[in-house]
Amino acid sequence: MAQITLTLPDGSKKELESGKSLSDFIQSQLPFLKEKALAAVTGDGRTVDLSFEPKEDTHIQFLTFDDKEGKEVFHHSSAHLLGMATQRLWPHARLTVGPVIENGPGFFFYDIDFGDTILSPEDLPKIEAEMGKIVKEDLTVKRWELSRVEAIEKFKKENEPYKVELIQGFESDSVSLYGQGEWYDLCRGPHVPRTGLLKAFKLTAISGAYWKGDSKNKQLTRIYGVSFPNKKLLDEYLFLIEEAKKRDHRKLGKELDLFSFQDEAPGFPFWHPKGTLLWNTLANYIRQECFRRGYHEIKTPTILNSSLWKRSGHWDNFKENMYFTDIDEADFAVKPMNCPGCCLIYKYHMHSYRELPLRYMELGTVHRHEMSGVLHGLFRVRAFTQDDAHIYAPLEKVESEVEDIIDFTFDVYKKFGFTEFKTFIATRPEKSQGSDEDWDLATRALHDALKKKGIEYGIKEGDGAFYGPKIEFNIKDSLGRLWQCGTVQIDFSMPNRFELDFTSSDGKKHAPVMIHRAIYGSLERFIGILIEHFEGKFPLWLNPTQIRIVTVAEAHNDYATTVYNDLHSQDFRVELDIRNEKIGSKIRDSILKRASFTVILGDKEKESDSVSIRRLGEEKTETISRDGFLALLKGEL
Numbered sequence: 001m002a003q004i005t006l007t008l009p010d011g012s013k014k015e016l017e018s019g020k021s022l023s024d025f026i027q028s029q030l031p032f033l034k035e036k037a038l039a040a041v042t043g044d045g046r047t048v049d050l051s052f053e054p055k056e057d058t059h060i061q062f063l064t065f066d067d068k069e070g071k072e073v074f075h076h077s078s079a080h081l082l083g084m085a086t087q088r089l090w091p092h093a094r095l096t097v098g099p100v101i102e103n104g105p106g107f108f109f110y111d112i113d114f115g116d117t118i119l120s121p122e123d124l125p126k127i128e129a130e131m132g133k134i135v136k137e138d139l140t141v142k143r144w145e146l147s148r149v150e151a152i153e154k155f156k157k158e159n160e161p162y163k164v165e166l167i168q169g170f171e172s173d174s175v176s177l178y179g180q181g182e183w184y185d186l187c188r189g190p191h192v193p194r195t196g197l198l199k200a201f202k203l204t205a206i207s208g209a210y211w212k213g214d215s216k217n218k219q220l221t222r223i224y225g226v227s228f229p230n231k232k233l234l235d236e237y238l239f240l241i242e243e244a245k246k247r248d249h250r251k252l253g254k255e256l257d258l259f260s261f262q263d264e265a266p267g268f269p270f271w272h273p274k275g276t277l278l279w280n281t282l283a284n285y286i287r288q289e290c291f292r293r294g295y296h297e298i299k300t301p302t303i304l305n306s307s308l309w310k311r312s313g314h315w316d317n318f319k320e321n322m323y324f325t326d327i328d329e330a331d332f333a334v335k336p337m338n339c340p341g342c343c344l345i346y347k348y349h350m351h352s353y354r355e356l357p358l359r360y361m362e363l364g365t366v367h368r369h370e371m372s373g374v375l376h377g378l379f380r381v382r383a384f385t386q387d388d389a390h391i392y393a394p395l396e397k398v399e400s401e402v403e404d405i406i407d408f409t410f411d412v413y414k415k416f417g418f419t420e421f422k423t424f425i426a427t428r429p430e431k432s433q434g435s436d437e438d439w440d441l442a443t444r445a446l447h448d449a450l451k452k453k454g455i456e457y458g459i460k461e462g463d464g465a466f467y468g469p470k471i472e473f474n475i476k477d478s479l480g481r482l483w484q485c486g487t488v489q490i491d492f493s494m495p496n497r498f499e500l501d502f503t504s505s506d507g508k509k510h511a512p513v514m515i516h517r518a519i520y521g522s523l524e525r526f527i528g529i530l531i532e533h534f535e536g537k538f539p540l541w542l543n544p545t546q547i548r549i550v551t552v553a554e555a556h557n558d559y560a561t562t563v564y565n566d567l568h569s570q571d572f573r574v575e576l577d578i579r580n581e582k583i584g585s586k587i588r589d590s591i592l593k594r595a596s597f598t599v600i601l602g603d604k605e606k607e608s609d610s611v612s613i614r615r616l617g618e619e620k621t622e623t624i625s626r627d628g629f630l631a632l633l634k635g636e637l
Contacts, residue, residue, distance in 0.1 A: 207224075343495070479533075
């Protein structure tokens with residue numbers, strides 16, 4: 001028999017008999033992957049089933065649940081598991097689509113037409129039980145192809161009108177089907193080799209959805225689910241979900257009276273006094289750090305003439321996300337980004353190479369039109385403030401500036417207690433501006449800077465900004481979730497569009513390179529992340545409620561007022577609770593308000609000019625002098 005050579009990721013080469021599948025290969029040569037391998041990627045970049053039979057020598061990478069693509073295969077197969085179980089229980093149910101998703105109440109969903117049957121959350125355990133039976137049956141998953149005409153006829157006979165409609169929209173002459181046991185579905189695949197691998201799952205939500213997202217079409221039932229290779233991973237995930245619910249920044253934001261959203265301005269946050277304190281603390285901190293690093297703060301207008309946005313490229317590449325208005329019969333736009341205004345400030349003066357790099361920072365509020373369905377607390381809003389900076393540098397200093405920004409970014413994140421990060425380079429998107437040469441040069445500079453700093457990074461193909469590639473910084477929170485916050489972008493395009501220049505040492509004019517950077521990204525979103533990361537229990541320097549003074553009885557109110565005035569005069573954020581309530585109730589209220597320190601004052605404290613303090617999260621109470629408490633506070637700050 002002829003032999004096919006398979007080259008594995010470590011460079012080793014192994015032989016496979018012609019006509020044998022990748023499953024056969026695993027069985028004979030890589031038995032440790034028998035319960036782990038889900039699919040494979042071939043040398044030409046195709047993701048294939050393990051039933052695939054290589055026809056020629058190729059590179060092979062086997063995918064497990066540890067791989068992003070492996071997870072997608074696993075979750076896609078779990079959607080099929082859901083579809084099969086549903087049709088076993090409700091044979092009249094008609095399936096539409098069951099995709100994998102990244103954001104939402106599950107990792108996958110299936111949209112299903114149940115006809116006159118109305119499903120409720122109480123039905124989900126019944127579906128889960130049937131899914132469990134199918135897993136125990138350990139059915140082999142098979143793929144086959146039919147011509148477009150044959151497939152249409154097949155699904156017509158099976159009374160699957162949605163599948164017929166989908167196939168009629170395809171351009172290819174053939175389609176693929178996947179089946180397990182008596183059930184099959186229209187699908188491109190790939191899928192896991194057998195249902196027995198889909199061991200742990202949970203149906204998480206049920207909702208309505210219109211066919212093809214069009215409200216003119218029939219409303220379907222959407223069932224969401226999550227799945228894992230084992231129960232331990234599922235239990236850990238469900239625990240984190242419950243923890244995330246407790247930490248939801250929308251819930252805590254209301255409880256701590258930080259912000260609200262009103263019907264009069266959907267998607268636009270209203271910052272209450274305590275939330276504004278938190279916001280200003282973040283803003284002042286980043287201002288100070290920028291000042292230390294040689295940045296100059298600027299402010300640019302919120303509304304600018306449409307000619308500016310056409311010149312910058314936003315009109316062609318970002319128009320659908322912008323708001324517009326007419327002023328004096330001319331077209332204006334509300335700024336979605338700060339960079340064009342910054343370019344006008346740079347252009348206002350002549351510049352020499354001796355001034356560069358020139359670093360401008362702006363806490364600039366931008367407005368972007370987001371669809372109402374994607375708004376999500378502070379994480380997705382229509383108005384937010386970016387800790388933006390734009391650096392104008394000669395080409396030879398770009399890489400060192402990027403290295404400094406990387407250091408700056410990690411210093412800031414560590415200040416908030418974040419210690420684990422994931423970094424990516426996002427490359428040129430399909431909708432972009434600028435020459436290939438400039439994009440290649442900018443992308444290479446980002447690669448080189450990260451390599452020099454010894455930082456591992458991944459690639460996000462096509463996820464760059466329309467004007468340049470970028471580094472994306474992801475921080476891991478206390479629940480292990482990754483949040484994409486900071487970015488660094490290299491831009492050759494905008495300086496050329498705005499005809500920006502500087503005089504070099506040879507007396508000639510040259511265009512600077514423009515580096516865009518943000519560290520928080522959006523102050524609003526970063527605050528949402530911090531609320532959930534700390535569960536509202538902010539460190540002292542951040543906490544809007546640093547100290548809450550509570551009295552045992554009315555006789556202690558005067559002393560409490562004296563202590564309050566002393567702390568308040570030294571700029572501590574302190575609150576005074578002298579209500580005629582039981583001391584236990586006041587202490588509980590202070591804990592609920594997440595005060596860093598609860599100060600308890602009674603006879604003993606008044607007579608000895610001392611304070612009894614209880615730290616947030618601790619049950620023990622410590623009595624110290626007022627001067628000692630002040631020294632403790634200043635030391636922590």
